[in-house]
Amino acid sequence: MQQQFRVGMVGLGTVGAGVARILTRHGDRVGRRAGRSIDLKWVVVRDLKKPRDVDFEGVRIVDDVRRVIDDPEIDVVVELIGGVDTARWIVLEALAAGKHVVTANKALLAEHGPEVFAAARKADRAVAFEAAVAGGVPIIGAIDVGLAANQIQSLAAILNGTCNYILTQMTQDGLAYDRALADAQALGYAEADPTLDVDGTDTAHKLAVLAQIAFGADVRAADVPRQGIDRLEIADINYARELGYAVKLLAHAKIGDGGLELRVGPSLVKRDLPLAQVHGAYNAVRIVGDAVGDVLFQGRGAGMAPTASAVVADLIDVATGRAAITARVLDRWSTDSPPIPLLPASQGRRRNYLRFSIADRPGVVAALATILGDRGISIASVIQHEPAPADEDGAPGPVPLVIMTHLAVERDLRAAVAEIDRLDVVRAPSVRLGVEE
Amino acid sequence: MQQQFRVGMVGLGTVGAGVARILTRHGDRVGRRAGRSIDLKWVVVRDLKKPRDVDFEGVRIVDDVRRVIDDPEIDVVVELIGGVDTARWIVLEALAAGKHVVTANKALLAEHGPEVFAAARKADRAVAFEAAVAGGVPIIGAIDVGLAANQIQSLAAILNGTCNYILTQMTQDGLAYDRALADAQALGYAEADPTLDVDGTDTAHKLAVLAQIAFGADVRAADVPRQGIDRLEIADINYARELGYAVKLLAHAKIGDGGLELRVGPSLVKRDLPLAQVHGAYNAVRIVGDAVGDVLFQGRGAGMAPTASAVVADLIDVATGRAAITARVLDRWSTDSPPIPLLPASQGRRRNYLRFSIADRPGVVAALATILGDRGISIASVIQHEPAPADEDGAPGPVPLVIMTHLAVERDLRAAVAEIDRLDVVRAPSVRLGVEE
Numbered sequence: 001m002q003q004q005f006r007v008g009m010v011g012l013g014t015v016g017a018g019v020a021r022i023l024t025r026h027g028d029r030v031g032r033r034a035g036r037s038i039d040l041k042w043v044v045v046r047d048l049k050k051p052r053d054v055d056f057e058g059v060r061i062v063d064d065v066r067r068v069i070d071d072p073e074i075d076v077v078v079e080l081i082g083g084v085d086t087a088r089w090i091v092l093e094a095l096a097a098g099k100h101v102v103t104a105n106k107a108l109l110a111e112h113g114p115e116v117f118a119a120a121r122k123a124d125r126a127v128a129f130e131a132a133v134a135g136g137v138p139i140i141g142a143i144d145v146g147l148a149a150n151q152i153q154s155l156a157a158i159l160n161g162t163c164n165y166i167l168t169q170m171t172q173d174g175l176a177y178d179r180a181l182a183d184a185q186a187l188g189y190a191e192a193d194p195t196l197d198v199d200g201t202d203t204a205h206k207l208a209v210l211a212q213i214a215f216g217a218d219v220r221a222a223d224v225p226r227q228g229i230d231r232l233e234i235a236d237i238n239y240a241r242e243l244g245y246a247v248k249l250l251a252h253a254k255i256g257d258g259g260l261e262l263r264v265g266p267s268l269v270k271r272d273l274p275l276a277q278v279h280g281a282y283n284a285v286r287i288v289g290d291a292v293g294d295v296l297f298q299g300r301g302a303g304m305a306p307t308a309s310a311v312v313a314d315l316i317d318v319a320t321g322r323a324a325i326t327a328r329v330l331d332r333w334s335t336d337s338p339p340i341p342l343l344p345a346s347q348g349r350r351r352n353y354l355r356f357s358i359a360d361r362p363g364v365v366a367a368l369a370t371i372l373g374d375r376g377i378s379i380a381s382v383i384q385h386e387p388a389p390a391d392e393d394g395a396p397g398p399v400p401l402v403i404m405t406h407l408a409v410e411r412d413l414r415a416a417v418a419e420i421d422r423l424d425v426v427r428a429p430s431v432r433l434g435v436e437e
Numbered sequence: 438m439q440q441q442f443r444v445g446m447v448g449l450g451t452v453g454a455g456v457a458r459i460l461t462r463h464g465d466r467v468g469r470r471a472g473r474s475i476d477l478k479w480v481v482v483r484d485l486k487k488p489r490d491v492d493f494e495g496v497r498i499v500d501d502v503r504r505v506i507d508d509p510e511i512d513v514v515v516e517l518i519g520g521v522d523t524a525r526w527i528v529l530e531a532l533a534a535g536k537h538v539v540t541a542n543k544a545l546l547a548e549h550g551p552e553v554f555a556a557a558r559k560a561d562r563a564v565a566f567e568a569a570v571a572g573g574v575p576i577i578g579a580i581d582v583g584l585a586a587n588q589i590q591s592l593a594a595i596l597n598g599t600c601n602y603i604l605t606q607m608t609q610d611g612l613a614y615d616r617a618l619a620d621a622q623a624l625g626y627a628e629a630d631p632t633l634d635v636d637g638t639d640t641a642h643k644l645a646v647l648a649q650i651a652f653g654a655d656v657r658a659a660d661v662p663r664q665g666i667d668r669l670e671i672a673d674i675n676y677a678r679e680l681g682y683a684v685k686l687l688a689h690a691k692i693g694d695g696g697l698e699l700r701v702g703p704s705l706v707k708r709d710l711p712l713a714q715v716h717g718a719y720n721a722v723r724i725v726g727d728a729v730g731d732v733l734f735q736g737r738g739a740g741m742a743p744t745a746s747a748v749v750a751d752l753i754d755v756a757t758g759r760a761a762i763t764a765r766v767l768d769r770w771s772t773d774s775p776p777i778p779l780l781p782a783s784q785g786r787r788r789n790y791l792r793f794s795i796a797d798r799p800g801v802v803a804a805l806a807t808i809l810g811d812r813g814i815s816i817a818s819v820i821q822h823e824p825a826p827a828d829e830d831g832a833p834g835p836v837p838l839v840i841m842t843h844l845a846v847e848r849d850l851r852a853a854v855a856e857i858d859r860l861d862v863v864r865a866p867s868v869r870l871g872v873e874e
Contacts, residue, residue, distance in 0.1 A: 022586055022728060033585045035766035130583065136729035138583020145582070145759070146567065146575020148470045149459055149749030274735065277714050291459060291746035292573035292736060298711065299732035309728035312586030320766055322582070322759045329472035329757055 005034065005319040008042040008068030008099075010090055011080030012052065012061075015104060015131070016043070018308025019078065023315075024055055030312060034319040042068045065090055069097045076100040076318050078311060079108075088112050095123045100323070102314040104131035104307060110208035110221045114333040121334075126327040128314035133206045134159060134283040136306030137299040138313065143213050143287070144326055150289030152214045154254040156436055159206040161281035161301040162197040163229050163249040165189045167237075167266075168279045171246060176234050189281050199228035200249065200264045207251035207264055212332060214287070215253065217260050218339035225345040227265035236355060236431055239383060239402045240268050243353075246276040250436055259341035261348045267434040268353050274298075275436070346411035351380070351435035354405065356420060357398040357428040360387045364425045365401060371419050372405070375412040380404045398427035404435065442471065442756040445479040445505030445536075447527055448517030449498075452541060452568070453480070454490065455745025456515065460752075461492055467749060471756040479505045502527055506534045513537040513755050515748060516545075525549050532560045537760070539751040541568035541744060547645035547658045554770040563764040565751035570643045571596060571720040573743030574736040575750065580650050580724070581763055587726030589651045591691040593873055596643040598718035598738040599634040600666050600686040602626045604674075604703075605716045608683060613671050626718050636665035637686065637701045644688035644701055649769060651724070652690065654697050655776035662782040664702035673792060673868055676820060676839045677705050680790075683713040687873055696778035698785045704871040705790050711735075712873070783848035788817070788872035791842065793857060794835040794865040797824045801862045802838060812853040815843040835864035841872065 007023070009016055023030060023040045031037040043056070044065045052061075060067075068074055069090075077094035079087050079101060087108045091101050096119065103109070109116065109132055120127045130140045134157070143152070158164050162184060169180035181198070184190035196202050204221040211217040229249050240247050245268035254261045269276040274296050278284040283301025288294045300306040317323040331337075358364045365384065372379060383402040405413070417430050444460070446453055460467060460477045468474040480493070481502045489498075497504075505511055506527075514531035516524055516538060524545045528538050533556065540546070546553065546569055557564045567577045571594070580589070595601050599621060606617035618635070621627035633639050641658040648654040666686050677684050682705035691698045706713040711733050715721040720738025725731045737743040754760040768774075795801045802821065809816060820839040842850070854867050 018728070026586075026588070029588060030586060033766065035762075136726075137732055138579050141578060141583045142575050145754055146578045146750055147746065148753045149463075149467065149746045151463070151466060272714075274711070274714060277709075277711060289573075289746065291455070291742040291749070293740075293743055295574055295734070295736035297732070297734055300730045303730075305728040306730055309584065309586045309726065312728070313583055316585045317582055320762050322762050325472075325757050325759050325762075329470065 004037040004039050005075050006039050006041045006073050007076050007078060007315060008044070008071065008074045009040060009078040009080065010044040010065055010068065011082070012043055012045045013080065014304045015307045015311065016080045017053065018304035019080070019311045020056065020059070022308055022312045024057070024059070030316060034316040036319055038315055038319055041074060042071065044068055069093050069099070074099055076102060076315065078315070079103040079105060080311070082107070084108055084111055088116070091116055091127070092119050095119045095125050098123060098125065100125045100318045101127045102311055102318060103127065103129050104311060106132040106202070106205040106209050110205040113209070113212060114218065117333040120327060121331070126318055126323040128318055128323045129209070130314045131307050131310035133209055134285055134297070135299065135301040135303065136309045137283055137285065137297050137301065138310065139285050139297050140213055142297060144330060147287065147289050147292055147295070150291045152255070152287055152289050154288045155210060155214055155252070155285065156275060157210070157251045157285040158248055158275060158278050158283050159203045159251050159301065160197050160249060161283055162190045162194060163203070164278065164283070165281045166198070167229060167247055167249065170234055170237050171241070174234065177230065177232055198230040200226040203249060203251050203264045207253065207262060210251070211253055211260065211262060215255060215260050215340050216337065217342065218333060219262065219342065223262070223342060225263045229266050232266050233431070235400070236353070236433065239355065240353065242383060243268070243381065243404060244271050245269060245435070246271055247433065248275060248278070250275070252434070252436065255340070256343065258347055259343040261343045263345070263348065263434065265434055267436045269436045346414070348410040349407050350410070351407055351437070352405045352413055353433040353435055354403045354417065355431040356401045356426060358401050359425040359427060360397070360399045361425060367423065367425070368401065368420055372403070372416050375416040377408045377412060377416055378406040380406050441474040441476050442512050443476050443478045443510050444513050444515060444752060445481070445508065445511045446477060446515040446517065447481040447502055447505065448519070449480055449482045449489065450517065451741045452744045452748065453517045455741035456517070456748045457493065457496070459745055459749045461494070461496070467753060471753040473756055475752055475756055478511060479508065481505055506530050506536070511536055513539060513752065515752070516540040516542060517748070519544070521545055521548055525553070528553055528564070529556050532556045532562050535560060535562065537562045537755045538564045539748055539755060540564065540566050541748060543569040543639070543642040543646050547642040550646070550649060551655065551770040557764060558768070563755055563760040565755055565760045566646070567751045568744050568747035570646055571722055571734070572736065572738040572740065573746040574720055574722065574734050574738065575747065576722050576734050577650055579734060581767060584724065584726050584729055584732070587728045589692070589724055589726050591725045592647060592651055592689070592722065593712060594647070594688045594722040595685055595712060595715050595720050596640045596688050596738065597634050597686060598720055599627045599631060600640070601715065601720070602718045603635070604666060604684060604686065607671055607674050608678070611671065614667065614669055635667040637663040640686060640688050640701045644690065644699060647688070648690055648697065648699060652692060652697050652777050653774065654779065655770060656699065656779065660699070660779060662700045666703050669703050670868070672837070673790070673870065676792065677790065679820060680705070680818065680841060681708050682706055682872070683708055684870065685712060685715070687712070689871070689873065692777070693780065695784055696780040698780045700782070700785065700871065702871055704873045706873045783851070785847040786844050787847070788844055788874065789842045789850055790870040790872055791840045791854065792868040793838045793863060795838050796862040796864060797833045797836045798862060804860065804862070805838065805857055808856050809840070809842070809853050812849040814845045814849060814853055817841045817843050
């Protein structure tokens with residue numbers, strides 16, 4: 001048995017409490033799987049006076065992170081404070097002091113991946129981050145090790161449990177977005193300020209990390225075209241259902257001749273595909289590899305225990321020495337090998353769901369179809385329902401016209417939609433969603 | 438860059454050809470992920486004259502396995518011949534000669550796990566076997582590393598693609614078992630002699646391996662109570678559907694106070710659960726861990742490229758040195774720690790689906806319900822349909838009576854069913870299937 005492995009943890013929110021709980025209550029099990037005892041020595045908190053629901057026998061709680069970084073006995077620093085600036089400083093200082101780092105911080109990696117991993121290389125230390133994407137689902141390890149024989153060709157993932165919970169409520173109970181969000185907040189599935197979840201930023205951070213792991217791409221979250229669920233209307237969920245699709249907030253990556261295509265947005269997924277069956281606060285990642293074909297990983301994407309499961313798995317991986325090997329071999333965000341180029345968003349190709357609000361007049365559908373056809377956009381199916389009731393003045397209501405396209409180049413589609421939206425028979429801005437193949 | 442890593446592969450069937458293809462065509466990619474070049478030096482085949490659809494430039498093809506085992510340059514032996522006796526000899530000889538071993542052989546591990554891993558320990562070499570269970574789905578690594586922080590509480594898995602394909606055909610197209618099997622054979626999803634697949638043996642082998650990995654249990658396949666799909670009637674699939682369930686051949690493991698409960702058999706799975714949505718030749722493993730909650734892994738369970746994906750992942754894991762660490766730390770089938778006891782099958786508890794063929798006479802249903810009730814078996818739901826048409830003599834046909842029980846102890850259920858089957862109003866042996874919670 002090797003000597004004990006000492007942990008300093010920074011941050012004691014939900015996930016931190018979960019990690020402390022596993023390490024203190026299940027130390028035997030964790031030690032057996034690491035081949036050595038893993039001991040939580042320090043926990044750094046902001047407010048020492050706050051009451052804590054964890055048994056901290058033998059753990060020193062402090063409010064000064066330097067106590068951890070300067071302690072030569074500490075082998076690994078677990079960064080769980082979130083945010084970018086302070087976390088970045090802590091991680092860089094820990095590496096410079098010769099500590100390994102375990103982090104759940106997707107924003108940090110998405111924004112400062114190259115800097116963090118350059119520092120790790122310089123220090124010959126590992127940065128492990130299984131918890132940064134899809135919570136308890138061991139997707140990073142699966143890509144790094146289990147699927148290592150593959151060229152990954154595409155990836156489609158539900159990476160934000162808050163959004164998936166809201167979309168599930170909208171779909172199953174017919175709730176409008178605002179009601180579903182309020183429900184999610186009441187149940188603790190959404191934060192008081194849910195902006196970063198519902199506008200797609202969190203998903204874009206995670207996709208930026210996955211793009212490095214799966215494709216070697218060097219991407220900032222800002223490079224990922226994204227659309228949130230915050231302006232999604234129940235009408236579109238209902239039309240999608242009528243067409244045989246569920247609407248999911250998907251992170252999408254696909255490698256093609258022109259480079260790597262990335263995007264985040266609400267997308268239509270055929271109802272019988274596994275991703276369409278992922279309900280509530282779950283996450284799921286579907287990967288297509290050239291050898292393995294399609295594989296799906298599904299589980300809880302957030303919450304105390306699932307995320308702690310991933311953090312402690314990383315601690316075990318670091319304590320055994322495996323994580324250092326992986327870090328050395330895979331050489332993340334390395335400048336040695338040129339990163340795969342990103343396909344400009346305008347050159348992406350996908351199927352589209354379009355909803356127009358048009359005047360109930362002869363010739364309008366033909367006019368729209370002509371504009372699409374002139375740009376080479378081919379129509380796969382159409383739904384046109386009865387007109388909405390006339391308004392108070394007796395003017396005829398707008399008619400919803402839903403069009404599913406075949407594969408179309410984004411630039412052409414944008415141009416066509418812009419041209420259609422300028423027609424005077426179009427009564428409201430069009431709605432556009434992607435369709436996952 | 439470390440020195441090259443040299444592979445001797447024994448067996449060149451479907452999977453072997455897939456492994457050779459990845460190593461020879463994608464050597465750069467594999468080498469980059471291993472941190473060193475992985476070179477296929479020897480391939481051992483039975484018949485040197487058979488034509489091969491693989492480019493073997495630089496590979497020596499021989500029919501004598503000793504050439505590989507005695508070659509001091511060889512770092513790892515890949516065993517892909519299947520079967521138990523010869524495979525066992527090759528693996529033990531390879532370990533004794535100081536080679537690591539990669540194998541896809543679940544039967545070997547299920548029957549001789551303790552001997553193989555004792556030899557590996559003695560030789561301080563790794564035996565890697567990601568391909569032995571669920572083909573390309575990286576489930577062994579997920580349990581060993583990704584979920585290492587968890588006490589796994591239960592596992593339910595679809596591990597035989599042939600059976601799942603047949604069940605899918607029976608369910609979706611209403612085919613009888615024999616027709617669905619013939620279709621599967623015509624499409625190459627079932628072998629000419631499908632016995633080991635359809636009688637549950639293959640699934641029991643894989644469950645025995647998973648029971649060691651997930652629970653530290655020392656189990657032979659013969660210890661696993663099992664039932665195949667070969668006597669499954671379409672009537673039961675239809676009744677299950679009526680009750681809201683799909684029928685799947687499940688490997689089931691659950692840890693409880695009395696020990697580890699294992700079984701293999703056709704089971705009813707609620708239609709909206711992810712396992713019920715696994716169609717065709719796919720495999721899936723659902724795991725519940727005390728921290729992570731439930732996670733699902735799904736993908737292709739067999740076939741050339743998916744299984745080769747797992748074998749090459751193991752080669753990379755061995756070449757980097759990670760596999761040796763995992764082997765040392767996890768100490769499989771070790772005699773040091775006492776294995777978890779198995780719960781005797783008679784003490785298992787599950788919900789049951791029962792179908793009786795009874796005479797259409799007053800009082801029969803009450804008699805059956807009384808026998809069940811007397812054994813403490815509680816009825817959750819009942820379906821009784823119209824009687825079958827009268828036979829040629831005008832005698833009334835038997836009535837199918839379907840009963841879903843609540844949780845029941847296996848011993849009580851067996852006794853009750855035996856008692857019922859002895860009643861003279863019962864016209865055919867009863868049918869019994871498990872229900873997955």
